[in-house]
Amino acid sequence: MSIPAPVPVVRHTMPYPDGFEPTPERPITLIARDLDRRDAMLPHTHGWGQLTHSIDGVLRVATADSTWIVPPSRAVWIAPGVEHAVTVLQATRLRPVRILAERAPFPAEACRVLEVSTLLRELILALEQLPPLAPSPRATMLSELMLDELARCETRPIRVPLPRDKRLQTLCARLVDTPGAPLTLAGWAGQVGASERTLARLFEKELGMSFGQWRQQVRLAHAAPMIAGGMPLARVAEELGYASQSAFSQMFRKTFGTTPTAFFSEP
Structure with a gap:
């Protein structure tokens, strides 16, 4: 399944020009890019793994079957060869870390959401100060320390699965863009050309919920x-369509076993 192109106007179709690929001598590279709100990158793949992270601002990262909304305290690991698209939801200083495929920290996983530790954040900032490609003892040291730290970072179960059925894709894309929309499933059925019963069956079949x-x-x-x-x-x-703060907090604690503030606090 291919990834639907992002809804916003696309100003950038690829993260960076060729020539900045990691090598065995320099297994990790990073080139900074500052992006405006509603910029987007069309679906694409890399021959390397990528840790998609922003110093500030918020991103939406989508693959064929999932989407994630990523604040600065989180990052998304994307394995080599995984098609993905990126949409900027708030102006951001994007700092994607490219990792040689042979040194992938999570070889068995296509994607993983990571909590960005204080050390990882500082390593990313330090790597940014180096020449992008030239091997050096400092680049080697930072790369090895970053690979070790990545394997130690906690994961966060914030994932939204995406469907294959085009009617369900339309519904889900609209809800991703407007999560507080009050429409019931019956209301959505009238907008996407399928009955409420059909949509309910598709949710269970394709998304397991x-x-x-x-x-x-x-x-x-x-x-x-x-x-x-x-x-x-x-x-x-x-904003998210809950009747009260207590209703939102109760749902959140039931899902994650902690309060919203504690869960999304800076590491």
């Missing part, structure tokens, strides 16, 4: 940049 459960995952993903940006929980709840 009900419409309500999937919408909850979308809202949880959107909560990350809101809370990380300091938005009051009462407003987060309102």
Whole structure:
């Protein structure tokens, strides 16, 4: 399945020009790029692994079957050869780390959401100060330390699965863009050309969960940049379609076993 092109106007179709690939002598490279809100990168692949991270701002990263909303306290590992697209939701200083395929820290996983530790953040900033390609003792030291730290970073279960059915794709794309939309499944059925019963069956078949459960995952993903940006929980709840702050917090604690503030706090 191919990834649908991002909804926003595309200004950038690839992250970087050729010539900055990691090598055995320099297994990790990084080239900084600052992007504006609603910039996007069309679906593409790399021969290397990539840790997609931004110093500030919020990204949406999508693969064929999942999407993630990524604030600065998180990063997404994307394995070599995995097709992905990136949309900028808030102006961001993008710092993608390219990792030689043979040195992939998670060889058995296509994607993984990581909590960016203080050490990892500083290593990314230090790597940015080096010439992008030239091998050096310092580049080697930083690369090896970063690979060790990546393997130690905690993971975060913030993933929104995506469907293959085109009717369900339309519904899901709209909810990803407007997670607080109040429409019921019956209401969405009238907009995407399928009955409520058909949509309910497709959610269970393709995504392994009900419409309500999937919408909850979308809202949880959107909560990350809101809370990380300091938005009051009462407003987060309102933006995401919850009746009250307590209803949002209760749902969150039931899902993750902790409060929203604690979960999305800076590491």
